Amino acid sequence: MTAPEPPARPVLVCGEVRTGLLPSLHALDVRAATQLLRLRSDDHVLVSERPVPRVLSPEILTGVDCPLPAAGGARNRAVGTVAARAALTSGRVLQTTAYVSLPATGPDARRPWGQYLVRPGLAEPFGRLPVRAVAEGVLRGARRGELDLGIIAENLSARLVRHPLLDHRTPFKSRRTRMRWVARRVPEGDKAALERFTLAEDGLRTVELRLPDGVAAAAAAGMCEDLALHDWLLTTLAHMLDDSRLAAADGPAAVLALRPAVDHLLHLWMPRAHVDRSLTAVWDALEEAPGFTRQWQTQVQRIRDQLALQAIPLLHRALSPS
Amino acid sequence: MLIFAASDKGGTGRSVTGANLAYRRALAGDHVCYLDFDFGSPTAAAVFDVLDARAAAEDRGLHAYLAGEAGEPARIDVWARTEHPVLRDLPPGTGRLELFPGDLSGGEFAATGENLHRCVDLLLRLDGEYDLILVDLSAGRSYAVDMVLAATARPEMRAVVSRWLVFHRWTRQHVTAAAHLAFGPRGIVAGGVARGHDEDALRAGVRFVRSGVPDLESPLWSQVTPTQSAWMRRTDEDLRQLASVLGAGHRTVLGTVPLDPVLQWREQLITDEDVVVSQIANRETWEALGELAHRLTDDKCWEQA
Ligand SMILES: Nc1ncnc2c1ncn2[C@@H]1O[C@H](COP(=O)(O)OP(=O)(O)OP(=O)(O)O)[C@@H](O)[C@H]1O
Ligand SMILES: [Mg+2]
Numbered sequence: 001m002t003a004p005e006p007p008a009r010p011v012l013v014c015g016e017v018r019t020g021l022l023p024s025l026h027a028l029d030v031r032a033a034t035q036l037l038r039l040r041s042d043d044h045v046l047v048s049e050r051p052v053p054r055v056l057s058p059e060i061l062t063g064v065d066c067p068l069p070a071a072g073g074a075r076n077r078a079v080g081t082v083a084a085r086a087a088l089t090s091g092r093v094l095q096t097t098a099y100v101s102l103p104a105t106g107p108d109a110r111r112p113w114g115q116y117l118v119r120p121g122l123a124e125p126f127g128r129l130p131v132r133a134v135a136e137g138v139l140r141g142a143r144r145g146e147l148d149l150g151i152i153a154e155n156l157s158a159r160l161v162r163h164p165l166l167d168h169r170t171p172f173k174s175r176r177t178r179m180r181w182v183a184r185r186v187p188e189g190d191k192a193a194l195e196r197f198t199l200a201e202d203g204l205r206t207v208e209l210r211l212p213d214g215v216a217a218a219a220a221a222g223m224c225e226d227l228a229l230h231d232w233l234l235t236t237l238a239h240m241l242d243d244s245r246l247a248a249a250d251g252p253a254a255v256l257a258l259r260p261a262v263d264h265l266l267h268l269w270m271p272r273a274h275v276d277r278s279l280t281a282v283w284d285a286l287e288e289a290p291g292f293t294r295q296w297q298t299q300v301q302r303i304r305d306q307l308a309l310q311a312i313p314l315l316h317r318a319l320s321p322s
Numbered sequence: 323m324l325i326f327a328a329s330d331k332g333g334t335g336r337s338v339t340g341a342n343l344a345y346r347r348a349l350a351g352d353h354v355c356y357l358d359f360d361f362g363s364p365t366a367a368a369v370f371d372v373l374d375a376r377a378a379a380e381d382r383g384l385h386a387y388l389a390g391e392a393g394e395p396a397r398i399d400v401w402a403r404t405e406h407p408v409l410r411d412l413p414p415g416t417g418r419l420e421l422f423p424g425d426l427s428g429g430e431f432a433a434t435g436e437n438l439h440r441c442v443d444l445l446l447r448l449d450g451e452y453d454l455i456l457v458d459l460s461a462g463r464s465y466a467v468d469m470v471l472a473a474t475a476r477p478e479m480r481a482v483v484s485r486w487l488v489f490h491r492w493t494r495q496h497v498t499a500a501a502h503l504a505f506g507p508r509g510i511v512a513g514g515v516a517r518g519h520d521e522d523a524l525r526a527g528v529r530f531v532r533s534g535v536p537d538l539e540s541p542l543w544s545q546v547t548p549t550q551s552a553w554m555r556r557t558d559e560d561l562r563q564l565a566s567v568l569g570a571g572h573r574t575v576l577g578t579v580p581l582d583p584v585l586q587w588r589e590q591l592i593t594d595e596d597v598v599v600s601q602i603a604n605r606e607t608w609e610a611l612g613e614l615a616h617r618l619t620d621d622k623c624w625e626q627a
Contacts (some may be wrong), residue, residue, distance in 0.1 A: 144381065150393035158443040161478075165588070170450045171354060178394070202397060205519045210331050 015099030016149040019232040021178030025169040027091030069137030074130040080123030084232035098152035172260035183211035219276035325485035330499035336489040337532030346615035348419035352453040364424030375403035383425035385519035433469035475518040492535040499570035577614035582607040
């Protein structure tokens with residue numbers, strides 16, 4: 001018996017991340033977080049304590065055999081497995097990601113499943129992969145029956161959220177975001193780069209990356225999780241500021257609206273902290289435009305100003321002889 | 323908080339009143355969403371004037387989501403997408419108002435297994451996002467009713483407050499049917515208990531809404547003959563008696579929406595413009611809807627009836 005033909009080199013990695021507040025009154029400590037994210041008994045949960053605690057689950061696989069989303073209806077079908085994982089930052093922000101690597105070509109017939117299972121997170125096309133069309137299709141979103149990374153990420157998120165550790169008493173109302181990303185492989189030695197980052201309506205973001213051969217797909221997933229986390233923080237803080245401005249006529253209400261930001265969010269801003277070294281440069285582009293950290297600092301300052309302003313009448317009352 | 327809008331019969335004002343309540347809460351500053359669980363005959367997109375946005379969402383409605391065919395149900399930002407001129411002009415302090423449309427093609431499906439899981443996931447997730455979630459259920463003991471009864475009985479949903487509004491018109495048959503839907507042997511409370519709800523807790527969260535009730539003091543009826551007037555008053559009193567006997571009496575009523583000329587002719591939101599500027603709608607209707615919207619979360623109105 002001859003050894004099976006190995007799959008061709010991946011040319012595209014696609015993924016989707018969901019980011020949202022963990023539905024729990026209190027942040028989970030590292031022990032509880034580890035328990036929550038133990039998706040498999042045969043693999044470890046990774047814990048990094050610094051600078052912000054982040055707990056990362058082992059990956060689980062979903063077998064797929066279906067058409068890939070593709071712009072212009074390019075015909076294609078892929079078989080293999082999609083990897084999914086979850087991360088919890090500071091016991092507060094839950095993210096789930098589903099991602100898959102796609103080689104340029106694949107055999108015209110299905111292999112035995114065993115051969116797919118030894119290459120987790122890889123799905124082979126039948127014949128040639130229409131790279132551009134699939135990249136566009138993934139960013140646009142899957143139609144019915146097509147490979148839908150969003151559903152896989154969603155299912156994982158739902159499974160975690162049903163865990164009995166969570167009490168579903170969220171300290172404040174917030175929205176989840178979804179980020180779809182595609183990373184085109186470039187030769188080893190080329191620079192990793194962020195080519196596009198867009199905000200669409202309905203909490204949807206899309207990202208296009210260049211990813212040098214030799215950098216693991218998991219590193220790209222981690223990079224996108226970091227980006228999604230910080231984008232979510234910015235978005236959530238902006239909404240809180242909006243809500244507090246609405247309540248601003250009424251001092252205590254404004255404080256109530258902003259207090260959760262101080263309690264739960266302000267200390268989470270730590271871009272690049274958990275990103276693979278080979279990809280930290282990608283962040284630099286974001287710092288230039290749209291200037292992520294600058295935006296964050298402006299918002300944080302506004303929150304601090306608001307809270308300080310609200311405190312003045314209280315001080316006044318405390319100091320004035322009654 | 324979850325508010326389920328139910329009714330035994332069709333045409334009770336459930337959807338139109340529900341949409342107006344969502345609108346009024348958002349105007350008051352809450353983040354509100356409206357879920358159209360009336361699969362097969364969704365109407366909310368028309369009431370909110372977002373038909374184009376609805377068409378663009380095609381087959382990604384709630385039904386497709388619950389059936390596992392869409393990863394994320396479509397949501398429509400009413401303020402941004404409405405074609406209603408007054409709704410685009412918002413006072414400061416307005417909260418979000420979003421519609422999760424139903425699907426035109428949605429048939430019946432099982433309220434168990436994965437479908438039920440997805441329903442729980444969705445309700446939990448929306449509870450983390452919105453102050454108020456208003457769910458329009460299809461008429462009768464539909465599978466939509468079964469699904470949310472099963473969903474809210476799940477232990478994960480323990481911390482989420484849910485309340486039920488049973489809508490009915492002000493006639494003998496409507497009063498009787500509504501009382502049966504709430505408390506009858508095949509009703510909401512019985513169905514909930516069969517799914518693991520605590521009877522007293524569930525019962526305490528059910529209130530009636532009388533809609534399209536003629537206000538006999540209004541000028542609308544001032545031209546009737548004395549005999550007609552006497553008859554109407556007697557009938558009104560009889561209905562009150564009947565409702566009371568059936569357990570749908572005034573202590574279980576959250577509010578009454580008067581018969582309104584505008585709503586009689588058109589399914590729409592009543593804006594203050596309709597009342598103050600063009601004066602086509604009755605002020606009493608505007609006030610009744612505002613009061614009802616307020617009571618949704620006023621715990622005093624939800625103490626043991
Ligand atoms: N207070 C009111 N006064 C007059 N007409 C009303 C009032 N409330 C609702 N209506 C009208 O009654 C009709 C039925 O209302 P609606 O569609 O809200 O009922 P429904 O219970 O949702 O019906 P279905 O079961 O068909 O979904 C509509 O034409 C609506 O405009
Ligand atoms: Mg209706």
